[in-house]
Amino acid sequence: MAKAQRPHIAILPSPGMGHLIPLVELAKRLVHQHTFVIPTDGSPSKALKSTLDSLPTFIDSVFLPPVDLSDLPPDSKIETRISLMVSRSLSSLHDAFVSMVAGTKLVGLVVDMFGTDAFDVAYEFNIPSYIYFPSTAMMLLFFLYLQELDRTVSCEYKDMVEPVRLPRSVKGIMVNGFQDLESGPKALQAKQSGKPSVYPVGPLINVDSSDKPDPSGCIRWLDIQPVGSVLFVSFGSGDTLSRNQVNELAMGLEMSEQRFLWVIRTPNDTIANATYFNVDTQKDDDPFMFLPKGFVERTKGCGLMVGSWAAQTRVLNHGSTDGFLTHCGWNSVESVVNGIPLIAWALYAEQKMNALMLSEDAKVSLRPKPNQNGLICRDEIAKVVKCLMGSEEGKSVRNRMLELKEAAKRVLCENGSSTIAVSEVADSINMHCYLQIRNLLS
């Protein structure tokens, strides 16, 4: 079928690799043509461009003209910046829709949770909207319950003028989870009239990335390490530690005497997500200047540090990797599909909820304890790393993760629950399209 005639879905990811990457995986599973319509406030990062360059042919991408955020105070929250980037892009999104409907059969819009302002544009074109929720079902439940909390709890919510409202015009919400990983999806799937359907479609992970380049050299390094010996240390696409914390982490890794591969960023003492929008703002040699004296030489052979970015899915899929110290961004749940156990080190946003769920509920991670100043000290780090990589407790976390790996395989197979959920979304989009055509003909 010619590309232009295939039913076509517009996908609007809000800025940030943690939102783009799983939406790409979702697009690969929906049997439609797709166009990623991407809001920006400047030139896109290398990581973003390289993800878009590697898209299959049935997925296009287009950048909306950059919006101006210079009127915002420098300390404005990242969530504010993301939401404004989307809302200030609406007129260009409208123009992009005009071009898309001229050349293709546009049948749906998918946004993530910061993109709901775009529903107005979809509504104008009579196109159904769906939300892809890039976090846990637990977080979604929490959001859905906010109105009730607002009614019943008087503490932090007391200053709000309007209650938090979930947009009602949405047809469905896709969440990156599955039942064995967290119990939330079941509670959300109960159908209620007037409420959007919730589809657990996870884990949305790119498992086949073996042909990608390895500019940081970490795969070559992993190739020469013993099987099942390396702890991968990474804080997502934009998270940064304080100087003190970088120092303690380095010393803790050294004291653990375990092999490690660490994606390291220049520390930031005030902001935990300093490089969220564009990890390229880091200079390659910057982060290494902040490591303890002699650390690089002392750990040569058993440790590798790479600046800013590593091919995470390939690292987690590598036979030498056997543990993952993660900031608990929800996409880092991808270690589930590789059966790699975790050390849960949450930094900001909903990461603390994720860490708690992964440790207490799913029991696939260990959690280092911060001291009274919030610092995780070297002794604690060394203890928890040794525990994960070589103790009975570590073994039990590992075994539980292997069970989840099998469960993830089951939900993603042909008749698995996540595959069925994605087909249900596709059916719902097709049904809307069919009804539209029938109305036009009658």
Ligand code: UDP
């Ligand atoms: N990622 C990567 N290399 C890196 C850091 C991150 O490939 O060095 C990818 C990772 O695989 C994941 C995404 O970026 O898909 C980060 O999403 P997550 O939800 O874990 O964290 P966020 O960056 O949104 O806080």
